[in-house]
Amino acid sequence: MAEDLRPAALPTLRLLTCGSVDDGKSTLIGRLLFEQQLIFDDQLSALKRDSKKHGTTGEDIDFALLVDGLEAEREQGITIDVAYRYFATPARSFVVADTPGHEQYTRNMATGASNADLAVILVDARKGLLTQTFRHSYIVSLLGIRHVVLAINKIDLVDFDESTFRAIAASFMEFAKPLGFRSIAPIPISARFGDNVSARSERTPWFEGPHLLHHLERIQVDEDRRLAPFRFPVQWVNRPHLDFRGFAGTIASGQVKAGDDIVVASSGRLSKVTRVISADGDAEEAGAGEAVTLAIADEIDIARGDVLTHPDNRPEVADQFAAHVIWMSEEPLLPGRSYLMKIGAKTTPAAVTELRHRIDVNTLDKLAGKTLSLNEVGFCNLATTMPIAFDPYADNRETGAFILIDRSTNETAAAGMIAHGLRRATNVHRQDLSVSREARARLKHQRPAVLWFTGLSGAGKSVIANLVEAQLHARGAHTLMLDGDNVRHGLNKDLGFTAVDRVENIRRVGEVARLMTDAGLIVLCSFISPFRAERALVRDLAAPSEFLEIFVDAPLATVIARDPKGLYKRALAGEIKNFTGVDQPYESPENADIVLKSALETPDALASQVIGELEARGFITRL
Template identity: 60%
Template sequence: MAHQSDLIEQDILTYLKKQEEKSLLRFITCGSVDDGKSTLIGRLLWDSKMVFEDQLATLEIDSKKVGTQGGAIDYALLLDGLQAEREQGITIDVAYRYFSTDRRKFIVADTPGHEQYTRNMVTGASTAQVAVILVDARKGLLTQTRRHSYLVSLVGIRHIVLAINKMDLIDFDEKRFESILRDYEQFAATLGFTSITAIPISALNGDNIIEASANTPWYKGSSLLNHLETVQIEAKSKEQPFRMPVQWVNRPHLDFRGFCGTIASGTIRPGDELQVASSERTSTVARIVTMNGDLPEAIAGQAITLTLSDEIDVSRGDLLTTPDAPPLYTRHTEVHLVWFQDEPLKPGQSYLVKTAAALIPGRVAAVQYAVDVNTLEQKQVSTLGLNEIGVGRLELDRPIPFDPYRRNQDTGSFILIDRFTNATMAAGMFIAAAPEEAQQEQVTQNIAELDDGSAATFISLNDSFITGENLIDLTEKPENIMFNVSGDFLEYLAQGNRVLLRLRNTGQLIPLARLAYEHNLAFEFSRNMNQVDIILYKQSK
């Protein structure tokens, strides 16, 4: 099967030791639909002899049955295992495969190219170190090529391989290759990539996949596999501030209380001082416990149990940090969002926010802008739709510790979860702490005289920011009311936010309807026991 098969037979222990000492590279393939991503990985597995004999037999049968190569070997079928994928000839789910060479071990994620499955692509990219972005040499850069490039930059991937595929269909035209490379470099100039390596390939025929191809004598660079074997990736720095989310408090008996978790960043040793981010209580590390005994030192990526010298309150969901470089701690945050669902984002709606350390309610108070993936320009929007990417303000029910994503991906990322369906609505990355604004909508009142001479209570909705449940309670106000709405309040609604007004009875509906009519607003009506609930919002055009 593999290139080390002889060594396995001769000395299995030496083989295992060599495997243990090899570095591991995680990479993804991405790009637009039908650019050849699955075929490329299938070819890598085939040429690196990582296909078992029974897989080969099945592949030959499947290639004749559902293949797209006229009965010849269809390498994409090594990855596309779902029936729907084989019927349609596309990738839907993320497929992970492992292979190795004499120089390195690899875990590759084959991600879908269809815009509909962008959320699956983000899942695969979140753990990758290198992105292989495929481009069909006949079509050049497409919208999905640009979207995936922006997404991989957003999740922190800094090394790009621009694999210009299907060169055999354009007779390995060097000018076309150079033109696509120029277009991509111009587009990606602001994305912050450390390196962009362009390689002309034919995934189906194997040109420049394992070895240099005779069909591209004008190309002087390395083959794709050689580049993946030699690309230098920045390892997690031991010098980063220590972060460990507490996943479990281990209390097997009265004499032991340990805090279990995986170190997100930094290094820890017995005697080091630690701080609980939420309470700022400090203690020192007594022991670093593992199933194989105590350790003198632990680094990022290791799963450990810490015992502390002092009895301080630490619970599941807390974040243990170094007191010299604490994380940000606030409930007002600015974030990047990638929206995953057909149902658009509803600013003000309560979601569950799952971070590395906690699961708490929160809401997107406002969307500041969305990013046009073709031009990378910012466009003003009030909400986000399926696969749209934007920046917004996330407000949480209580403060949480976090780091900006650019500094620490583990403690700087989160997902939004629907509270009723448990569906993942969005992936997010913390940018910074947002400025704190007023916490409640102020409702002031005075008395006004109506045309018929009766008195009315004048309700003034001022410019303070609404948080919490976005609730204005009018159940204690009289039926005769009038509204005076500030421009900032209307702007708040124009940004896609919704406000719940709770009325004492239907008698207050008439002035509210007049308010909606005068300011071109919309509202939804529902009965709540003997009261009336109105959701007030600005309809998008």
Template identity: 60%
Template structure:
């Protein structure tokens, strides 16, 4: 028996939950005890007087029942003699757009409800755009509450005409319109005598018969490697779910991103070897050749491989309360690969209510934009329009592990194909020998007035006296030149530290001991600096309480911030995320700059940077 995954969406009070509840009721999937509970709940929480409120079968959260709206995504499962179904009841409110995206990400069909009394609303257009964006190609336009307009054919025809015009703008083509009353059961499971002018299928008849083809499943072979199966020395297989095409022993396959080729030796399952496997099956594949294959790699048809790139243009749906910050490093999961990634540029954001494209530098919660995204290494991909699994991605906060965004790859940015790493003869070991010491980046972080710059200056004097090659990067000084174009918004602070990190990494590669003195308020950017610079990175927390640094206030900045003359000042109206586990914490209320410098010299000796 085939399965159909679909969503219901639309504006608030269009009847999504009632529709699903009625389908469950009509499908005889509501047991006696559930029916008794529904009757009691309808009397207490219902909105239909003495009648059953079918929405309560789906709206499970207390807040949903209190407000009569859907907040979270509710999944329900039911079966008819012809097909099984997984249905997601998604929220209608704009602030829950991220929940709607979650429900739609795996759906094959969307039921978009429209209240016959109101016609197309902003949320109707919003959800239709999202449905198109997320690759759902089959739409049912369910014109609900026809009983409240006297089952008027003219009302139905006008709504269908309006929707067809809008659907053409967002690229929706396979649309089936059904007039119904979810509450009364009209045209849900049986043809309604109240609308003799309608000759189309009932809703359930259409859901049972619609043919939904997965383009990826019909395409060339794809298997992202989930696990390298090595139970003993004689067996090495690559396990995962086939996302597209078919494969058989003897087929030539290509491993991406490496590009190596081999031949399929066996297709192994718990029930024995298979002669052929197809999309949707989870298998373990062994190869004739001993080649390097790891989790995150993709086995693909040798003559029809996916693309490989490290820069993309993608639609990004932002799903976090904190705004997206360009150049901040996130983790990106695409297929079975997880790689560090940065959104390098927001090209524009889309007003999903009007489809207008507007300039933007960041994305806020529930906003959608077209962005450039850069990975730390090349990954295999197909564009989202061809494969949701190979072209869909999620962005994860590196510190909290929250999912903060979802993306759909539009195409690769080929600019990286024209840039190649130039080999050079002089390396870090050569520079170390010439300088007589190793390279390092000593990263001093702390509130303004905590003593970072004073410690940095004292340390450089001590290193200079020892004949060490150094350079001091100071937060204020770089804003006179390299970063003079940046302000103090969160996005600008992220970019400020990104540029300084790259400069510090180049200086360390040149063999210098770099002393970087920056407030660097965000833990994510300091962690990114550690990742980029590597073993030579030493994080030093210049620790002083806010009341102490306010009293010091060497530049008068706290006074201005308290007076409202200086916006986005760290510690006052902009956050400072103190290091939880720095390499060295210096209490600047009890340690002199010279003593702090001596402590840092000891740390450099311990790491073998200086003798």
């Protein structure tokens, strides 16, 4: 039998097309599929019909319609969602993500780029490099893609002019110097007519490089993740019966085999792998990308979200780190606001503690700023409520990437790539105190608590809180009152009333309240605190079951009629800006621990209601 001299098949290439709107991304993918004879006859017939109805190419087939499947996309002639297509040639298999070009869909483009190995960045030869070209190129770089094809499309509309091609390519090369791409391949193409798409074009005799498909078939982009340090994020604890306990997940990087030493990154607890179980049964070993269950020798605490690794090469574990963030929400980033961070299989509350700078995607300049808006990119410091295991994104895309989730809406607010841990104040450690918070509370014969009174200005928060504290004091309870107006004369006198400043105002008060409960006190906090996310942050800061959210509920019409300080009158006249209830929203609690209807009952009755709840919940003893 003759020896098979064919080269070994290259791994599947995951690529995305991106660039500004109407640069021809969908047309290019459609042309590739057509020229590889991957369109069935019925699809081709439907494409011809759709081209007459929705097409933009006259009597010719509009190949973009093959990919733009959404009706809204066909009607507008743009790509909105990320469309994935799969095809293969004798040399290689491909997974192609067609991503949107419009600025408002940059978040969709980032989604498509997150798993790609190579980016095809399209440029309209008539328009040259545009803002979206720069934005997409920068995001591609941030997301770890190191190989780029600069497809200068519609070269037919500039009469296949070599100087136009050379000028655009030179400009992009200059812009991309700091982005760290390992390869950039400029190629002049006409996606509509197929020039230099899957065959060399006779109309560009001056171009000596390969056509697009030839380049895609042969480029080496694979970085063997099996050679990287072993990382295994636990997705599920598998315990079908008392005699078996395994940890299921997909290996992010590296390899593992039975007998290997293993460590839980966050706790440092050591054990040994006894079995590696795949879908086909026990395996000798497994590597990056394989879904397996690991059984270990010891009964140690391991939960969903923990990362298992070899003891001699561990990830970093920290609760503070710096990261690049792509903001994906219509609501701006508010430093100090509590979000949910999902990294691997772990979810934990987190906040941006500092926006160090924004990025100008046109120049890559670092700009000062206090917030990020939709589609903006920034470099931030973040803090989590518990230490997490991670690698820098540049070292491991699986364990260095995260998303931020809005706690109120559950929408994805941002995508992030960790740059490094923050090792500031590494010489500062928590002091082990001789007197515990429990001992202080026992001495006071009470349970510590944070009583958080929230509601509109004029709802009666401070009046009721004062009456509650007076009753507690009369009973011998140890209390502290933190009032919104009072703290702005001291602790928070540097803050204004913008959304960013309001978030920081509540964060600081939450930290003070937590310290006071450590002293065993019942802390009464009277703050409008208009945002649910900030109230959730304060709840997270408090010890479990020690935080009571008390909603002093009064209709807007009632508090405007009361207007004890004349603030609503001034706000409605435009004299006060960012006033809650007038030109800034108040997000009512959805599951308050106590609801006080201040428009229906007297303050004394409502204060007694709070005292009754504190007795029922065991914070104070009944008289």
